[in-house]
Amino acid sequence: MQDAAVLKGTKDGYEIILDENANLKDIFSSLRKLLDNLKTQTASTNPQTIAFDIYTGMRLWPADDRSELEKIFSDYSYFSVHKITSDVITKEESNRIIEQSSVHIVDKVIRNGQEEHIQGDVLFLGTVHEGGKLFVGGNIFVLGNVEGIIQAGAPDLEDKMIIGDVHNAQQVRIGEQFEILADSKHEMNSGTVIYVNDLHVLDYGKVEDLKQINPKFYNQIGGVING
Amino acid sequence: MGKAYVITSGKGGVGKTTSSANIGTALAMLGKKVCLLDLDIGLRNLDVVLGLDNRIMYDIVDVAAGRAKLSQALVKDKRFDDLLYLLPAAQNTDKTALNEDQVREIVDELKPDFDFILIDCPAGIEQGFMNAIAGADSAIIVTTPEISAVRDADRVVGLLEQHPLQEQPHLIINRIRQHMMKDGSVMDVDEITHHLGVELLGIVFDDDAVITTSNNGEPVVLQAENPAGQGYRDIARRLVGESVPLMEIKDEQQPSFWQKVTHWFRKG
Numbered sequence: 001m002q003d004a005a006v007l008k009g010t011k012d013g014y015e016i017i018l019d020e021n022a023n024l025k026d027i028f029s030s031l032r033k034l035l036d037n038l039k040t041q042t043a044s045t046n047p048q049t050i051a052f053d054i055y056t057g058m059r060l061w062p063a064d065d066r067s068e069l070e071k072i073f074s075d076y077s078y079f080s081v082h083k084i085t086s087d088v089i090t091k092e093e094s095n096r097i098i099e100q101s102s103v104h105i106v107d108k109v110i111r112n113g114q115e116e117h118i119q120g121d122v123l124f125l126g127t128v129h130e131g132g133k134l135f136v137g138g139n140i141f142v143l144g145n146v147e148g149i150i151q152a153g154a155p156d157l158e159d160k161m162i163i164g165d166v167h168n169a170q171q172v173r174i175g176e177q178f179e180i181l182a183d184s185k186h187e188m189n190s191g192t193v194i195y196v197n198d199l200h201v202l203d204y205g206k207v208e209d210l211k212q213i214n215p216k217f218y219n220q221i222g223g224v225i226n227g
Numbered sequence: 228m229g230k231a232y233v234i235t236s237g238k239g240g241v242g243k244t245t246s247s248a249n250i251g252t253a254l255a256m257l258g259k260k261v262c263l264l265d266l267d268i269g270l271r272n273l274d275v276v277l278g279l280d281n282r283i284m285y286d287i288v289d290v291a292a293g294r295a296k297l298s299q300a301l302v303k304d305k306r307f308d309d310l311l312y313l314l315p316a317a318q319n320t321d322k323t324a325l326n327e328d329q330v331r332e333i334v335d336e337l338k339p340d341f342d343f344i345l346i347d348c349p350a351g352i353e354q355g356f357m358n359a360i361a362g363a364d365s366a367i368i369v370t371t372p373e374i375s376a377v378r379d380a381d382r383v384v385g386l387l388e389q390h391p392l393q394e395q396p397h398l399i400i401n402r403i404r405q406h407m408m409k410d411g412s413v414m415d416v417d418e419i420t421h422h423l424g425v426e427l428l429g430i431v432f433d434d435d436a437v438i439t440t441s442n443n444g445e446p447v448v449l450q451a452e453n454p455a456g457q458g459y460r461d462i463a464r465r466l467v468g469e470s471v472p473l474m475e476i477k478d479e480q481q482p483s484f485w486q487k488v489t490h491w492f493r494k495g
């Protein structure tokens with residue numbers, strides 16, 4: 001029988017490939033054999049801790065089986081799991097990725113006491129009333145009216161931006177940085193970009209300067225071709 | 228089959244009870260059969276504003292607990308024959324004495340016998356509020372032109388979106404001081420209505436007579452010439468389907484039609 005767990009060296013360290021067609025029992029016993037072998041081999045030299053990457057091919061490992069796997073590693077004091085990767089993802093995960101990478105058009109009234117949480121970028125056409133909160137994982141492009149609290153990069157991404165006129169807002173937040181607009185007067189118009197600068201402070205710029213403000217984003221919207 | 232309206236606001240003291248009493252009375256004056264439900268458990272005062280406090284035998288909690296029949300607990304307002312009734316709140320129990328199902332059941336039992344059921348909601352957005360909206364087909368949201376009241380109204384509109392009633396909510400802007408609205412020191416009627424995105428049912432001016440009449444147990448709508456009373460009468464007419472233009476907001480208070488007429492009578 002071919003081994004269901006095979007060790008491979010990569011440029012980043014060690015990878016263990018688990019046969020996607022083998023049954024779990026064979027995989028686990030084969031893995032133990034492999035780790036036992038490694039333990040005796042490294043025992044002569046100075047013991048050193050190794051964190052393995054686990055690759056599962058076209059097989060999806062549910063959480064239960066993963067913890068079973070990690071339990072095996074916990075029997076070996078010098079070995080641990082660095083990460084588990086595979087070529088497949090769950091529908092749930094794929095939906096989350098789609099959610100995160102699309103621009104959502106939001107046209108609603110977020111009232112006092114209401115919170116809206118959205119992953120991905122948002123084109124906001126609605127209204128956030130005083131006391132309402134719009135929390136967005138990605139960037140926010142504001143064409144509507146914001147009188148409440150608006151956050152891009154929620155909860156902690158500082159490379160996201162708010163583009164548009166939000167001078168009526170109570171607070172703007174990007175990642176963990178925030179500003180209470182009553183305390184600071186900024187000229188704003190539809191071409192205003194709010195971002196976190198290199199000093200981790202909220203800053204205000206113009207769409208014309210996006211290339212300098214956030215080169216990565218600028219490339220993504222096609223600035224390379226145009227510029 | 229009658230329709231049940233909850234009269235609510237979020238913020239306290241903006242005129243829910245005053246509006247319930249006056250709209251109820253005005254509807255009875257139009258010949259409609261009305262039942263007022265006081266859900267401000269522990270702090271009842273709708274009975275006082277209507278001058279019915281000395282006639283209470285049982286209250287809504289007695290009915291919910293099965294200690295009294297609904298018909299025993301209803302207090303009749305003798306001024307309007309058989310048209311205006313009150314189901315009083317309990318005073319010596321806390322707000323947890325009632326739940327949503329019980330309120331729904333009581334309202335459903337009242338509906339076949341009445342044209343309108345007006346539910347006076349307590350301030351706040353806790354259980355008392357949930358109870359009050361439970362049996363309602365529609366909501367009348369009361370605010371004043373003050374920012375804090377409008378904010379709370381906004382909160383309530385949001386909650387009503389999460390617990391939608393059969394019909395879209397209506398808005399009453401109460402305690403309007405004409406000169407302040409005219410000179411822009413408070414939000415105006417259009418601004419408030421537009422901001423909240425709720426259909427305007429009517430406006431009511433601030434008037435000392437509202438307070439004095441409440442103290443006497445005689446709702447201000449009973450005074451034919453009073454502008455606040457007219458606001459409430461207009462609201463009642465809109466509720467029965469008439470179309471009535473909004474009262475005009477003027478700088479100086481002009482003598483109203485009724486004032487002119489009484490003047491004329493006195494002369495004669």
Ligand SMILES: Nc1ncnc2c1ncn2[C@@H]1O[C@H](COP(=O)(O)OP(=O)(O)OP(=O)(O)O)[C@@H](O)[C@H]1O
Pocket residue numbers: 236238239240241242243244245246267348349350401402403431432433434435437438441455
């Ligand atoms: N249009 C008006 N003009 C003058 N006074 C008014 C007007 N409307 C209400 N008031 C007064 O405001 C006070 C509060 O009104 P009311 O009790 O109706 O409010 P409420 O919303 O029911 O209060 P709560 O939240 O405590 O139940 C009362 O003294 C009442 O007389």
Ligand SMILES: [Mg+2]
Pocket residue numbers: 243244245267272347348349
């Ligand atoms: Mg009240």
